[in-house]
Amino acid sequence: MINYTEITAIPGGVCAARGFAANGIRCGIRASSKKRDLALIVSERRCAAAAVYTANLVKSAPIRVTREHLADGYAQAVICNSGNANTCNANGVEIAQGMCALVERYTGVPAFDVIVGSTGVIGQPMSLEPMERGMAELASGLGDNSNLAEDAIMTTDTVPKEAAVEFEIEGVKCRLGGIAKGSGMIHPNMATMLVFVTSDCAITPQMLQRAVSEDVKTSFNMVSVDGDTSTNDTFAVMANGMAGNQVIDSKGADFDIFRAALHTVTVKLCRMIAKDGEGATKLLSCILSGAGEPETAKTVAKSVICSSLTKAAMFGADANWGRVLCAIGYSGADVDVEKVDVSFRSRAGQVDVCKNGAGIPFSEEEAKRVLLEDEIDILVNLNDGDFSAEAWGCDLTYDYVKINGDYRT
Amino acid sequence: MINYTEITAIPGGVCAARGFAANGIRCGIRASSKKRDLALIVSERRCAAAAVYTANLVKSAPIRVTREHLADGYAQAVICNSGNANTCNANGVEIAQGMCALVERYTGVPAFDVIVGSTGVIGQPMSLEPMERGMAELASGLGDNSNLAEDAIMTTDTVPKEAAVEFEIEGVKCRLGGIAKGSGMIHPNMATMLVFVTSDCAITPQMLQRAVSEDVKTSFNMVSVDGDTSTNDTFAVMANGMAGNQVIDSKGADFDIFRAALHTVTVKLCRMIAKDGEGATKLLSCILSGAGEPETAKTVAKSVICSSLTKAAMFGADANWGRVLCAIGYSGADVDVEKVDVSFRSRAGQVDVCKNGAGIPFSEEEAKRVLLEDEIDILVNLNDGDFSAEAWGCDLTYDYVKINGDYRT
Numbered sequence: 092m093i094n095y096t097e098i099t100a101i102p103g104g105v106c107a108a109r110g111f112a113a114n115g116i117r118c119g120i121r122a123s124s125k126k127r128d129l130a131l132i133v134s135e136r137r138c139a140a141a142a143v144y145t146a147n148l149v150k151s152a153p154i155r156v157t158r159e160h161l162a163d164g165y166a167q168a169v170i171c172n173s174g175n176a177n178t179c180n181a182n183g184v185e186i187a188q189g190m191c192a193l194v195e196r197y198t199g200v201p202a203f204d205v206i207v208g209s210t211g212v213i214g215q216p217m218s219l220e221p222m223e224r225g226m227a228e229l230a231s232g233l234g235d236n237s238n239l240a241e242d243a244i245m246t247t248d249t250v251p252k253e254a255a256v257e258f259e260i261e262g263v264k265c266r267l268g269g270i271a272k273g274s275g276m277i278h279p280n281m282a283t284m285l286v287f288v289t290s291d292c293a294i295t296p297q298m299l300q301r302a303v304s305e306d307v308k309t310s311f312n313m314v315s316v317d318g319d320t321s322t323n324d325t326f327a328v329m330a331n332g333m334a335g336n337q338v339i340d341s342k343g344a345d346f347d348i349f350r351a352a353l354h355t356v357t358v359k360l361c362r363m364i365a366k367d368g369e370g371a372t373k374l375l376s377c378i379l380s381g382a383g384e385p386e387t388a389k390t391v392a393k394s395v396i397c398s399s400l401t402k403a404a405m406f407g408a409d410a411n412w413g414r415v416l417c418a419i420g421y422s423g424a425d426v427d428v429e430k431v432d433v434s435f436r437s438r439a440g441q442v443d444v445c446k447n448g449a450g451i452p453f454s455e456e457e458a459k460r461v462l463l464e465d466e467i468d469i470l471v472n473l474n475d476g477d478f479s480a481e482a483w484g485c486d487l488t489y490d491y492v493k494i495n496g497d498y499r500t
Numbered sequence: 501m502i503n504y505t506e507i508t509a510i511p512g513g514v515c516a517a518r519g520f521a522a523n524g525i526r527c528g529i530r531a532s533s534k535k536r537d538l539a540l541i542v543s544e545r546r547c548a549a550a551a552v553y554t555a556n557l558v559k560s561a562p563i564r565v566t567r568e569h570l571a572d573g574y575a576q577a578v579i580c581n582s583g584n585a586n587t588c589n590a591n592g593v594e595i596a597q598g599m600c601a602l603v604e605r606y607t608g609v610p611a612f613d614v615i616v617g618s619t620g621v622i623g624q625p626m627s628l629e630p631m632e633r634g635m636a637e638l639a640s641g642l643g644d645n646s647n648l649a650e651d652a653i654m655t656t657d658t659v660p661k662e663a664a665v666e667f668e669i670e671g672v673k674c675r676l677g678g679i680a681k682g683s684g685m686i687h688p689n690m691a692t693m694l695v696f697v698t699s700d701c702a703i704t705p706q707m708l709q710r711a712v713s714e715d716v717k718t719s720f721n722m723v724s725v726d727g728d729t730s731t732n733d734t735f736a737v738m739a740n741g742m743a744g745n746q747v748i749d750s751k752g753a754d755f756d757i758f759r760a761a762l763h764t765v766t767v768k769l770c771r772m773i774a775k776d777g778e779g780a781t782k783l784l785s786c787i788l789s790g791a792g793e794p795e796t797a798k799t800v801a802k803s804v805i806c807s808s809l810t811k812a813a814m815f816g817a818d819a820n821w822g823r824v825l826c827a828i829g830y831s832g833a834d835v836d837v838e839k840v841d842v843s844f845r846s847r848a849g850q851v852d853v854c855k856n857g858a859g860i861p862f863s864e865e866e867a868k869r870v871l872l873e874d875e876i877d878i879l880v881n882l883n884d885g886d887f888s889a890e891a892w893g894c895d896l897t898y899d900y901v902k903i904n905g906d907y908r909t
Contacts (some may be wrong), residue, residue: 149829149837149857179825179858213822214859322826399808400904407905413622416588417731420558428558448558449588450623489898495809496816 097258097348098355104237104253107268108291109333110135112233115243118225120174121211127243129222131229132169132287133198138329140166140206141300143307145324151176152183153207154325156191160203164296166329168200169287171208171244172222173272178322179214189219197230206327208285210246210272213322241270244285247494248274250367254359258352260345263336265292267352269328273316273364284311284364286326288356292349293332294339302350303328310357313389313482315397316368328353365483366466370490374466375405377482381473387424388473388480394422395469396484405467406486410435410458412444415469430474437464506667506757507764513646513662516677517700518742519544521642524652527634529583530620536652538631540638541578541696542607547738549575549615550709552716554733560585561592562616563734565600569612573705575738577609578696580617580653581631582681587731588623598628606639615736617694619655619681622731650679653694656903657683659776663768667761669754672745674701676761678737682725682773693720693773695735697765701758702741703748711759712737719766722798722891724806725777737762774892775875779899783875784814786891790882796833797882797889803831804878805893814876815895819844819867821853824878839883846873 105113115130140161144154153171160166170190177183191205232239241251255268269288294302303326311326332338339345366374377395382388395401398418404411412433420428433445435458442458443451461467514522524539549570553563562580569575579599586592600614641648650660664677678697703711712735720735741747748754775783786804791797804810807827813820821842829837842854844867851867852860870876 147826147829148835149825176822179822179854181858212820213826214854215822216859322822322829399900403901403904406901409905411621413585413588413731416558417556417622420556420731426557445588445623449590450625487901487904489901491808492812492815492896492898492901495812495896496818 098352099257101255101257101266103255104241104268104270105132105287105289106235106237107255108266108289110291110331111289113240114229114232114234114236115239115241116225116229116232119221120172124174127239128172128174129225129229130171130240130243131194131233132240132289133200133233134167134289134329134331136331136333137165137167137204138331139164139294139296139299140327140329141296141303142206142325142327143303145321147322149178149322151178151209151323152180153177153187153209154323155184156187157206157325160205165204166206167204168194168198169206169208169327170194171285173210173244173246175209175211175215175217176213176323177209177217180217186217186219190222193222193226197226208323208325210244210285210323237270244270244272246272246274247369248272248367252360252363252367254356256352256355258348260292260336260348263334265334265336266290267292267356269356269360271360271364273367274369284324286311286360288328288353290328290330291332291334292330292339293334293336294330294349298339298341298346299328299330302353306350306353306357310354310361313393313480314361314365315393315484316365361483365485368485369494370488371485372465372488373405373486375402375469375484375486377469377471379471379481380479381475382478382480383476385478387426388478390424391419391422391426391471391473392480392482394418395471396482399487402484402487405462406488408459408462410442410444410455410462415471416445416448419471426473427475432472432474434470435461436468436470437461437466439464507761508666510664510666510675512664513650513677513679514541514696514698515644515646516664517675517698519700519740520698522649523638523641523643523645524648524650525634525638525641528630529581533583536648537581537583538634538638539580539649539652540603540642541649541698542609542642543576543698543738543740545740545742546574546576546613547740548573548703548705548708549736549738550705550712551615551734551736552712554730556731558587558731560587560618560732561589562586562596562618563732564593565596566615566734569614574613575615576613577603577607578615578617578736579603580694582619582653582655584618584620584624584626585622585732586618586626589626595626595628599631602631602635606635617732617734619653619694619732646679653679653681655681655683656778657681657776661769661772661776663765665761665764667757669701669745669757672743674743674745675699676701676765678765678769680769680773683776683778693733695720695769697737697762699737699739700741700743701739701748702743702745703739703758707748707750707755708737708739711762715759715762715766719763719770722802722889723770723774724802724893725774770892774894777894778903779897780894781874781897782814782895784811784878784893784895786878786880788880788890789888790884791887791889792885794887796835797887799833800828800831800835800880800882801889801891803827804880805891808896811893811896814871815897817868817871819851819853819864819871824880825854825857828880835882836884841881841883843879844870845877845879846870846875848873
C-alpha cells in the first residue's frame with residue numbers, strides 16, 4: 092500500500108515540474124469570443140510520453156495526429172486550441188499537422204514530438220490562420236504560466252482546473268502536475284476532457300503508458316457529466332526525467348509511488364471536472380462498497396452517477412433514494428437489491444435512507460440540510476463482498492439545458 | 501408483407517374491443533393530489549393474456565404478483581393505481597395481492613386472474629385503505645370509460661394516451677386498443693411505462709405472448725425519455741376472443757395481421773409517450789437506415805435518441821449535427837463513420853447537414869425553420885446495408901429538470 096501522506100500538494104499546475112514552461116493567448120479562432128483559445132506547453136528536454144484517447148469511433152483529427160506522434164513513446168510539447176473541435180472536418184488532419192509545424196517553427200521542438208489537442212464545436216470549418224498570427228506571441232510568452240494555458244483550453248468551464256504534487260523516489264524529490272478542461276460531453280470512456288500532465292520524474296515510455304492506462308480506469312473513466320462520450324478526449328502525460336531519480340523501468344515500489352502521485356492529481360482533476368459540469372451546482376460522488384466483483388463496483392457507481400433522475404433530485408436537494416435504487420437495478424450488474432444500503436452524506440452530516448433494499452424512516456428536514464451542500468456523497472453498500480469504487484458526477488440543472496440548447500450561437 | 505391500410509384507426513381505447521369495460525376514480529392514495537388515481541379494466545370473458553416487464557433488477561411488488569397470475573396464460577381484469585409505485589416497500593406484495601382481492605370482491609373476477617400495476621414514488625409506505633373505500637364506486641362505474649382509466653394511471657403525463665384499431669381476420673372484424681402512461685424514468689428496456697391493451701381477437705396465450713415479446717423489441721424498447729429504466733414497467737395484453745374469429749394458434753397470415761394491428765397501436769402509444777416525456781416540447785424520431793446488421797440499426801438509433809446533448813440542441817432548435825455524429829460514434833455499434841449521412845426533417849421541410857461523415861453547407865435559417873416544429877425526424881443513413889430501425893425520444897428542457905428536481909413534494 093502507498094502512503095499517500097508522503098505526496099504533498101503544491102502549486103504550479105503543468106509548470107510545477109522542473110523544465111516545463113507554458114502559455115495561453117487569444118488568437119481569435121472564434122471571432123465572437125474574447126477568451127484565450129490557444130495553449131502551449133513545452134519541456135526543455137524530450138520526454139517519455141503516454142496517452143489514452145476517447146473510445147468514440149468518431150475521433151478528432153488531433154487525436155489521429157497525436158497517436159502517430161506518440162508511437163515512439165516520446166514528445167516534448169503540447170499545443171491545444173479551444174473554439175473548434177477539429178472533428179468531422181475535411182482538412183482536419185492537415186490543420187492538426189499544421190499546428191504541430193507551427194510549434195516546430197517557433198520553439199524548435201520537432202513537429203513529430205508535439206501532442207496536439209482541440210476542443211469546441213464539431214464539424215465547423217477551421218483555418219490555421221489565426222494560430223499562425225498568434226504563434227509568435229504564444230511562444231515568446233512561455234514561462235510559469237500554467238494558469239494561462241489552462242484558461243486557453245477551457246470552453247464552457249467556469250473555473251480553471253489544475254493540481255500538482257511533490258513526492259520522493261528513493262530520496263529524490265519529483266513533481267507532477269496537470270491541467271484539465273471538462274464541462275460538457277463528458278462520460279466514460281473517457282469524458283470530453285483534455286488533460287495534460289507533466290512530470291520531472293524519470294520513467295520509461297512503457298512504464299508511463301502502463302501508469303496512464305491503469306490510472307484512467309479509476310479516474311477519468313469514472314466521471315460522467317451527461318452520458319455523452321466526446322470525440323476529442325485526450326489524457327496525455329509527459330515526463331522529462333529532470334528530477335534525476337533512477338529511471339523507473341519496471342514494476343515495484345518506485346512505480347507504485349509514481350502511480351500514487353499521478354492518481355492524486357487525476358482524482359483531484361476528476362472531482363473538479365465533475366463539479367464544474369455544464370450547469371452543475373453540486374459535485375456528486377458515488378462511493379460504492381461491498382461489491383462481490385471489482386467490475387460490479389464500478390458499473391453500479393457509474394450507473395448511479397449517470398441517472399438523470401438522481402441528478403435532478405440532487406439539484407432539488409430531494410432525498411429521493413428510490414431513484415438511486417432504480418439506477419442500481421438497471422446498471423446491468425448482478426446485484427442482490429434486497430441487501431443494498433443507501434445513505435447521503437455531506438459536510439452537514441449523514442442520513443441513512445435505505446437498508447436492505449427498503450426505505451427506513453429519516454428526517455426530511457435533516458436530509459434537506461445534508462443535500463443543500465455543494466459536495467454530496469451517495470454511499471451505497473451492496474453488502475456482498477469487499478470491492479469498492481468511486482465515481483464522480485454532478486447534478487442536472489436548468490443551466491445544463493440552457494448551455495446546450497444553443498451552444499453554437 | 502402486411503397491408504397496413506387494412507388496419508383502421510377507431511376511437512375507444514381499451515373499451516374499443518367487444519366485452520371490455522373500464523373506469524377510473526380518485527380514491528385518495530396521495531392526500532395532496534386531486535387527480536384520479538385508481539383504474540379498473542374488466543372483460544366479460546376470461547382472456548388469453550401476455551405481458552413483458554421491466555429489465556430492472558429492482559421490480560415493483562405488482563410485477564411479482566402479476567407474473568404469478570399470468571403464469572397460466574389467462575387474465576380477466578387490470579387494476580392499477582398512480583401516486584405510489586409500491587416498490588421497495590416491506591408489505592408491497594401484500595398490498596398488490598390485496599388490490600387483486602378487492603377486484604374479486606367487487607367484480608367477481610378471481611384474484612388470480614387480475615393484472616395489477618402501480619406507478620408513482622418508490623419506497624413510500626402504502627395502504628390499501630383508500631382503495632378499499634373507493635372500490636365500490638370504481639366497480640359500479642364500469643362502462644365505456646377508457647378515458648377515465650387512462651386519466652387514473654397518469655402521473656406527470658400531461659396528455660392522455662390511447663389508441664385503437666379495427667382489422668379483419670378471415671373476414672371477421674376484430675378490434676384492439678390500448679392506454680398508456682409514460683412521462684419520466686423512461687428508457688429501454690422498457691420504459692417507465694404502463695401499457696394495457698385489450699382485444700376481442702381469439703388467440704392462444706402462447707401466440708399472444710409471442711406477439712407481445714416480438715412487438716416490444718421495435719416498439720416500447722425503442723423509446724427513451726431520460727435513460728432511466730423504471731422498476732414498474734409493464735406492457736400487458738388481454739384478448740377475449742369475442743370477435744368470433746377462428747382462434748390464432750400458430751404463425752401465418754392471421755398472426756401477421758394481428759401483429760400488425762398490435763404494432764400500429766403500440767407505435768402510436770410510443771410516439772405519444774415520447775412526445776409527452778417529462779418537460780418535452782418536441783417528439784424526436786431517429787429514423788435509421790443503411791445498417792449492416794439489425795442490431796446495429798437499433799443500437800445507433802437509440803444512442804442518438806438518448807444523447808443529452810442532441811436532446812438539448814433539439815430543444816434549442818440548433819442544427820448541431822456534430823452531436824448526432826458523436827452519439828453514433830459512442831453507441832458501441834460497429835459503424836464506418838466516414839459513410840454516415842445526417843438530415844433533419846419536419847413538416848417544414850428537410851435539411852441535409854452531413855454527408856460521408858463531414859459537414860456540408862446548409863442554410864442555418866432553413867434549419868431553424870425545420871427544427872422549430874414539434875415533431876422532428878433525425879434521418880441517419882449508415883450507407884452500409886439494408887437494415888433500418890426507428891427510435892423515439894424527446895428534447896431535454898428546463899421543465900424536465902424542474903419536474904424532477906423536486907418530484908416528491
